[in-house]
Every structure is written in C-alpha cells, then in structure tokens.
Amino acid sequence: MALKLYVDRMSQPSRAVIIFCKLNGIDFEEVRINLSKREQLSPEFKEINPMKQVPAIMDGRFKLSESHAILKYLACAFPGIADHWYPADLYKRAKVDSVLDWHHSNLRRGAAAYVFSTVLAPSFGLTLNPQAAAEAEKVLLTSLAKIESVWLQKKGQFLLGSGQPSIADLSLVCELMQLEVLDEKDRERIIGPYKRVLKWIDDTKNAMQPHFQEVHVILFKAKERFHKQRSAVGSSLPQSSRKPDLHSKM
C-alpha cells in the first residue's frame, strides 16, 4: 500500500511534506483535506488524525501527524534519502532538531497568525483582527531577525551554515512563502529588511525546483485572488477613504 499524504496545499506544513516526497522520489497518494471546507473535522479524517490537523500520513497501517515528525520519519524510513535532509551525525541532527523546535513558538507563531488575521480569516468565516495582527507582527519580526543573525550567520547557503538544505530549511521557507498572500507593500515592509533571509529563500527555492514551484501554484493563485479582492475593495471606496497601505484598513 503506497504512502498516503492527507494534506491541503494551502497549508504550509502540508506543502513541505509533499515537496519532500517529490524531491526524494517517494511514491505517495495525495488525499486532499480541504481546510476551508472544514474537512479536517470529518469523522473519516478523525480516524486518520484525531488531532484534526493536516498534514497527516498513513504508511501501511502506521499513522502519523505533525509535519516535523513526519519529515523526520520519512527521512529515516525510506531508503536512499540523502543525509543532508536530516543528518545521522548526532551533533548535526541535534542542531536541526533545535531549529525545528524553535520554529513552533517563533516563526510559525508569528507568520501563521499574521497571515491569518490580516488575509485568510474571512475564508474561514471570521473577521480580520488588527490586534492579533499587531501582536503576531512583533513575533514575526523578532523571528526574522533571529533567522538573519543566528540561524543564517555562518557561511553556507542554508541554515546552520550547511551547503545543502535540511528539513529545517524546507519547513521554515514553506512557512515564509505564506507571506506571498499579503498585500505586496506589507510583505515588503516585513521581510524586505532581511537580505540574508531573502537570499536564503531564493536559494532554497532554487535547490528544490521544479517541485517547489509546482506545489506552490495554489498559493500563487490565492495571491492573485486576494490581490483582486483588495483592488476591488479599494476602487469601490470613495477617494478620501482610500489608503495607500491596505494593511491599515484591516
């Protein structure tokens, strides 16, 4: 029985797992769990992951959730996965673990909450939340500064000074890609000052083509859709109500 991935490509950890499989020639069946239709709450999916979150996998009868645990499992369970993804060396592996653990309460907390409260909330029947956005932005900016000055401080194109990407590069860059759906001025204001981060995102994308681009197509379509919505809202307002920074209209 082939590996099954239960994913929604609009979810950044889902994309990381799909890209990993494609890059490493791991055969899989993609089962879409549409988050905007709340399919993760269905009784069928609860049997796969009682935490009701994507991504989740089923490998034979073995079920697993949490993208970082899944990436580590896949890197170890399938033959021929290059060592740089999740190094066997104790010290290198511990450092990758450390970045991945740090991610949860820092970059992910900031980026996911910022994007949700400024753009995605209405797709889930909720209103935009400027206060939550302001709090998330602080966490996001602090996290970007830490990536720039700590995780990317050494030589080497990738995190921890590595010359090849690990699952930590994959996870964190997929998270940052979610910022694509923001108003372009917002995105530039937030990520623009972090030159090393921007270069690292490009390097990571390039190291993972063509799959990186292909798996993100859905996100670029969403970006266009949100851009059109913002333009429509902007042009329907009287001239005096239009503000150059759409972020401030939340």
Added chain:
Amino acid sequence: MALKLYVDRMSQPSRAVIIFCKLNGIDFEEVRINLSKREQLSPEFKEINPMKQVPAIMDGRFKLSESHAILKYLACAFPGIADHWYPADLYKRAKVDSVLDWHHSNLRRGAAAYVFSTVLAPSFGLTLNPQAAAEAEKVLLTSLAKIESVWLQKKGQFLLGSGQPSIADLSLVCELMQLEVLDEKDRERIIGPYKRVLKWIDDTKNAMQPHFQEVHVILFKAKERFHKQRSAVGSSLPQSSRKPDLHSKM
C-alpha cells in the same frame, strides 16, 4: 569538561532537562540563569544561546538550545540511557516526536500563557492580562481534552500506551506542574475534569522520584508565596469586593 546546564528551575523546560539528567545519572554543572532578573539577556549568556532562552546546554564545545532537542541529544549522546526515554525503533520514535511537536502549539501555548497572564506577569514587571488569560484557557482546555482522549487513550500508564515514561511524558508533565502556582480553585476547575490526565501526572511523578519532587521544590515555594499574596489581597478588600473565585478578579 562536564556537561553544563543553563537553567532556571522556575522554567518548566529547564526542570525537564535537570530531571532527565538526574534520573539517568548524567553528571552536570547547573548554571542558574535567573529569568526574573532577565539574566537570559546578558552578553555572557548570549554567547551560550543567542536565542536568549533557557534551557541551553554546553557539552564540551557543543552548544544546544530548545528543551526537546536537548532531551533527544542527551538520550542519544550518553551511554546506557534506557530505550523507553526516546525509543530507537523508528515507529515509536516518530510517535514520541509527534507528541513533542504537538506540545509546542497546544499544551505549552495554552498552559504557559495562562499561568503567565494570571499569576507570573507581575514578577516580570507586567500587569495581569484577563483577555490573554481567557484565550489561553481555551487552548489549554482543548489540549487537556486531547491528551485525555488521544495521547492517553491506550492501555499503559504513560503517553502513547507505553508502560514506561518517555521524554514526552517528562516534558508535558513538567509543563502541567506549572499550574501549581494558580489559585487552587482555578487549577481544580481547569484540570479537575481530566481524570486520566491527573492519574498520568501522578504516575509520571512517582516514576521519577525522588528527583521530580526535589527539582520542583522551588515551584512549591513559589506556590506558597503566590497563595499568601492572594490571601493578603483578599483580606485587604472590603467584604463586598471579595469574590470566591480569585480568577475573576484579574
């Protein structure tokens, strides 16, 4: 050079790392980084962990932060650590990884934020925050329900149906111990309904004595101190202002 642990015993992930070392006979030097004095921000500590968080370790020249990464490293780096702490078996290890990853954005996010915004904030020069507390309580209650119904659903005293504790039991129970500093009625209201969780906390404590108790002494002293403060505030109020549930007075 002995292993150095940079910790504050008032921090739950710090306690988990100390207890792990003591239980497994790992020699270490404890370097206290007093969070309430903001010692984690000092230039000296930045050299150890540029993320400015505890716990961090230095093993020879190898530096590592993030408690889960540290626990995994210690379980693998030191000889003779029993397998149940972090199983070598691919499937069992993946499941422990999954619980530990889940912890960050669920139990930790709820419990740490709730305790901080209802009790600890003034120790760090901040005011109590009822709105943050209400949001954190939701996350905390959902997390407790998930532990009760998912992670503890199988036979076996510990998480994932195991008969012996893993680093996931250690991490999650240390987090829940932080609820000790709450007003007793609050703590009972929050955790009381989760009978399996309560038994699992007791089982985990018992499996880790005497070190579990010893490393938590500082927390029990803090509990007494906060209790006295609450009593003093309560008795200084006019009778009509006293409420039976101190939580509602935040």
